[in-house]
Amino acid sequence: MPEQSFDIEKLVRFWINSSDDDYDTMMVLYNSKRYGWSLFIGHLMIEKLLKAYYILEKHELPPYIHKLLLLAEQSGLPLTEQQKLQLATITAFNINARYDDFKMGFQRKCTPHYTEEWISVLNELRQWIKGLIK
Numbered sequence: 001m002p003e004q005s006f007d008i009e010k011l012v013r014f015w016i017n018s019s020d021d022d023y024d025t026m027m028v029l030y031n032s033k034r035y036g037w038s039l040f041i042g043h044l045m046i047e048k049l050l051k052a053y054y055i056l057e058k059h060e061l062p063p064y065i066h067k068l069l070l071l072a073e074q075s076g077l078p079l080t081e082q083q084k085l086q087l088a089t090i091t092a093f094n095i096n097a098r099y100d101d102f103k104m105g106f107q108r109k110c111t112p113h114y115t116e117e118w119i120s121v122l123n124e125l126r127q128w129i130k131g132l133i134k
Contacts, residue, residue, distance in 0.1 A: 008055055015052035016133065019045045023126065030119055035110035036103070039093040042122040043068070046090060049129040053077060056133060067091050077132070086121055093118075 022045035029038035046068055054062040054075035065071055068087040072079055079087070093106075 006061070008059060011061075012052045012055050012133065015048045015055070016130070019048035019052070019126075022048065026119070026122070030115060033112070035112065035115040036093075036107045039090075039110060039115060039118055039122075042119065043090050043094040046087070046122060046125055046129070047071065047094075049126060049133070050075060050077070052133055053129055066094050077129075083125070086125065090118075090122065090125075 022041050026038050026041040026045055029035075029041060043066075047066060050068060050071045051062040054071065057075050057077075062071065063074065068091045069079075069084055072083075072087055
């Protein structure tokens with residue numbers, strides 16, 4: 001298979017900008033009390049930053065996966081045990097918000113307090129990963 005050529009800086013910037021847009025959407029959903037959807041978008045926000053980091057580190061396109069911990073590990077991101085658990089939990093937001101058989105249970109779980117705690121974790125991860133990219 002021929003090697004792909006792409007502008008790393010431009011692609012990294014694309015993923016960061018898209019992630020920043022998702023951050024704004026996450027906060028709008030959170031403020032409008034759409035808690036489950038805000039956490040779902042938070043997953044996308046972190047996924048996009050991890051893909052930017054992956055490209056920067058590997059100089060290749062990231063894999064088509066949504067499992068945040070696997071993506072972080074494949075990119076060589078140095079993670080604490082707590083961050084590993086956080087990424088695994090955030091990955092579940094993607095599944096739970098998307099599929100009807102999980103959605104109702106997830107919506108009940110997403111109380112204002114639970115969501116506020118996870119928005120805080122998402123913000124911390126966002127700032128940390130962005131700091132590694134720039």
